[in-house]
Amino acid sequence: MTSKQEFIEKLRNSNLRPTKQRINICEVLFNRDKTFHFTINDLFNLIKDKTGEKVSLATVYNTVHAFHKKGYLKEIPINSNQTYFDTNVTDHHHFFDVKEEKLIDLKNEDVGPIEIQKSIPGKKIKSVEVLVKLED
Amino acid sequence: MTSKQEFIEKLRNSNLRPTKQRINICEVLFNRDKTFHFTINDLFNLIKDKTGEKVSLATVYNTVHAFHKKGYLKEIPINSNQTYFDTNVTDHHHFFDVKEEKLIDLKNEDVGPIEIQKSIPGKKIKSVEVLVKLED
DNA sequence: TCGTTGTTTATAATTATTCTAAAGAAGATT
DNA sequence: AATCTTCTTTAGAATAATTATAAACAACGA
Structure with a gap:
């Protein structure tokens, strides 16, 4: 079980204030056992499903990009209509x-x-x- | 020097009739020594530059996709805003x-x-x- | 030449992504 | 806690690549 403190730390390291929305995003991204491959749209829908709260698409994009820049997410090079990310950054x-x-x-x-x-x-x-x- | 007959053959093999526009596309794609990396937009602009004739964007898309499907072009897996293709299909x-x-x-x-x-x-x-x- | 079928084109539609600006929340200072 | 500044969220608009549309046109075969 990943703790909320870890999420806050990840957010702070990425120069993001820990807001309710961003914690929800972290919940879906990082609170899991196995590696997670996703598109922004996948993530957007999962947030609603898993947390019951809606986060705007713009916020999802911003947060994912900040995490990617910081190295908490990896972009997977595929030609697809959508961009794929991976929580496994090794x-x-x-x-x-x-x-x-x-x-x-x-x-x-x-x-x-x-x-x-x-x-x-x-x-x-x-x-x-x-x-x-x-x-x- | 690649001959027009080869272009026609490539087109026919791709289930495309050899039209003036498509021959022009072939001219830019295949009449070269070295491998060619391009985006649809690159190609679109080069056609105008090299042949002096304009081919509509839709035709460029259609033809490139047919060649890709047939295996005369290769898609390069990169996350970029545009899709990259390669004439080197090895x-x-x-x-x-x-x-x-x-x-x-x-x-x-x-x-x-x-x-x-x-x-x-x-x-x-x-x-x-x-x-x-x-x-x- | 004629009829059929495939093609070209401009333009509209679609879709992922980014931008914007107004309302709201976090953090620091007192 | 009140206040101020700075960052954030959001809906919706803007952008940009790609795909679809349908009318005018060209290739092909008889």
């Missing part, structure tokens, strides 16, 4: 079931080490992500 | 310079072989793509 990769539009985690051990043997002067590697598309 | 990976919003090819040799040691019942792997994000 280095890991994804399956994407194209038909069902569903993301599945790949543990780091499930994918061998990836060596990038090319570099661009003046640039450094920020992240390496593997996307495995699945079909039937 | 298995390969990308750098993405986040600051400049620019894609750079990685040859397959630049990235070691990637072994996916997990499988999902009833699903098979369609593609494996690595995206390496670059920062300064």
Whole structure:
């Protein structure tokens, strides 16, 4: 069970005041056992369902972006009409079931080490992500 | 130099009649030495520049999607406001310079072989793509 | 050439995301 | 607790990529 104090800490670290709405968002994002893949719209609907209170879409966007910037959320690179985020911010990769539009985690051990043997002067590697598309 | 006949063949294979507009699109897409990363909007503007003729945005979308479906174009999984495509449909990976919003090819040799040691019942792997994000 | 079917186009519709500005809440200071 | 400042929430408007529409037009086959 994640405590409200942790949510407040996460919010403060992200330069956000802990408001009722943002705590509700945290409740849905972080109070769970398994990693959570979502779109803003998923999250928006879940907040209503799980907390019984509505938070405006603009607030959901703002808060998610602040968390992403701070590193509490990870953006998953997929071409989809909507942007996907992940509460698992550790280095890991994804399956994407194209038909069902569903993301599945790949543990780091499930994918061998990836060596990038090319570099661009003046640039450094920020992240390496593997996307495995699945079909039937 | 790619010939008009090849364009027509590509179009026919994609279930598209070879029209003037579509040939112009092919001219910009396929008549080049190096791989070409683009957004629909890039392409739309290049057609005007290179052929001197305007093709409607709707036609560009339709044609690109047909080529993508047929496998003559590849979609590059990046979260961006626009969708990126690639004329290089062989298995390969990308750098993405986040600051400049620019894609750079990685040859397959630049990235070691990637072994996916997990499988999902009833699903098979369609593609494996690595995206390496670059920062300064 | 004619008839059928597919295509192009401008424009409207849709949809995700961002912006705006007014009303409200948090935090600091007394 | 009252007050002031600063940040936040919200509904709704604005933006921007993409998709749909339907009327004029072009390709194809007979």
